[in-house]
Amino acid sequence: MIEGGCRCGAVRWRLDADRLPLTYACHCLDCQTWSGSAFSQQAIVAQDRFEGTGPVGQFDLPSADGLRISYQMACPICFTRVWNTNSSRPGRVVIRAGSFDNSHRLTLAAHMWTIRKQPWLKLEPAVPAWPEGPPRADEFYRLIGAPVMGG
Ligand SMILES: [Zn+2]
Ligand SMILES: [Zn+2]
Structure with a gap:
């Protein structure tokens, strides 16, 4: 079981997996702004x-279109x-890499939006x-x- 949570410990999560998932980094402006840092890093796992x-708080953000x-x-x-989850990607959960208890052991498999x-x-x-x-x-x-999901 892989586990993680928020900074204060009130919100926790568990992932039924034997090993840490791969992660990717996004360097787009939205990710910089939203992470308050140079890039976002996350893993995509099965919901x-x-x-x-x-006590999870939820914020819903519609796409521009x-x-x-x-x-x-x-x-x-x-x-x-x-x-987070997304209505266009049912069945998948995106976990913020920094919330893993073992975030220091994560590996990175791809970068996107390197133009930014x-x-x-x-x-x-x-x-x-x-x-x-x-x-x-x-x-x-x-x-x-x-x-891998249908669609
Ligand atoms: Zn917290
Ligand atoms: Zn991004």
């Missing part, structure tokens, strides 16, 4: 293997954003990176070991 507990809704889960006490990355950050050439979003979602999901 039926994930369980969150505690109104076709998708991002459901952001955060701790209402310490305001750590811990995981902070200039001091040097990326390992062996790690796949795209200037903007990944051109093919199925290849991206396979690369980061995300659960």
Whole structure:
């Protein structure tokens, strides 16, 4: 069982898995703003293997075209954003990498939106990176070991 949670410990999550999932980094402006840092890092896992507990606060953010809704889960006490789901990606949960208890053991499988990355950050050439979003979602999901879903 893999576990994690928010900064104050009120919100916790458990992932039914033997090993840590792969993660990816997004360097887009939204991710910089939302993480309050240089980039966001997260893992995509199967929702039926994930369980969150505690007083979860939810923030719903529609996409600009109104076709998708991002459901952001955060701790209402310490305001750590811990995981999210998206109406366009049913069955998957996106876990914020920093919320893993063993975040120091995570590995990174891909970078996206490197056109917007902070200039001091040097990326390992062996790690796949795209200037903007990944051109093919199925290849991206396979690369980061995300659960394969229909559609
Ligand atoms: Zn908290
Ligand atoms: Zn982003």
